[in-house]
Amino acid sequence: MKQTIQFSLPSTLDYITGAAAHLTETLVRFGIITVEELNIKIAIVEALTNAMEHGNGFDMNKLVKVEAKFLENKAEIKITDQGRGFNHQKLPNPTAPENLYKPRGRGIYMMHRLMDEIHFNRRGNSVRLVKYRRPAKLTSP
Numbered sequence: 001m002k003q004t005i006q007f008s009l010p011s012t013l014d015y016i017t018g019a020a021a022h023l024t025e026t027l028v029r030f031g032i033i034t035v036e037e038l039n040i041k042i043a044i045v046e047a048l049t050n051a052m053e054h055g056n057g058f059d060m061n062k063l064v065k066v067e068a069k070f071l072e073n074k075a076e077i078k079i080t081d082q083g084r085g086f087n088h089q090k091l092p093n094p095t096a097p098e099n100l101y102k103p104r105g106r107g108i109y110m111m112h113r114l115m116d117e118i119h120f121n122r123r124g125n126s127v128r129l130v131k132y133r134r135p136a137k138l139t140s141p
Contacts, residue, residue: 001030001072002069002070002071003026003030003070004069004070005023005066005067005068006066006067006068007019007065008063008064008065009048009052009063009066010060010063010064011052011055011057011058011060011062012052012058012060013049013052013058016048016049016052019044019048019066020045020048021041023041023066023068024038024040024044026068026070026075027040027131030070030071030075030133032074032131032132032133033131033134039114040115040131042110042114043110043114043115046107046108047077047107048064048066048079050107050108051064051079051080051083051125051127052081054081054083054086055083056082056083057083062081062082064079064082065080065081066078066079072133073132073133074130074133075131076128076129076130077129078126078127078128078129080125081125081126082125083125085121085125086124086125088108088120088124092105094106094109095109111127115129116130116132117129118130
């Protein structure tokens with residue numbers, strides 16, 4: 001089984017909840033995650049929000065492109081904005097003592113914790129989130 005979903009969103013927070021819900025529901029339908037793993041929606045919301053806010057500056061004329069591939073063994077969700085990009089390797093560590101009480105700066109950290117793989121393009125305006133299907137748990141009779 002394979003499915004590809006592609007869409008573009010205006011850079012406004014109004015569309016994030018629906019887009020993240022649609023992608024998360026497809027992850028469950030394909031068996032990539034279980035209902036118990038719905039917290040992955042947080043990673044999708046963070047990636048979409050970062051693209052709209054930091055990448056496109058909430059410019060309604062700039063779009064955020066979403067390409068999601070759902071395969072037998074994994075899902076890949078690529079989110080690309082029209083911004084200049086950034087160097088993800090130079091982000092401050094949100095778990096460092098001096099950053100613990102800052103109100104922002106944990107989105108990419110959460111994406112790393114919730115997804116199996118996170119890949120940024122060289123420019124830094126596109127992120128690819130990867131989640132692998134977990135082996136089915138055997139239940140005892």
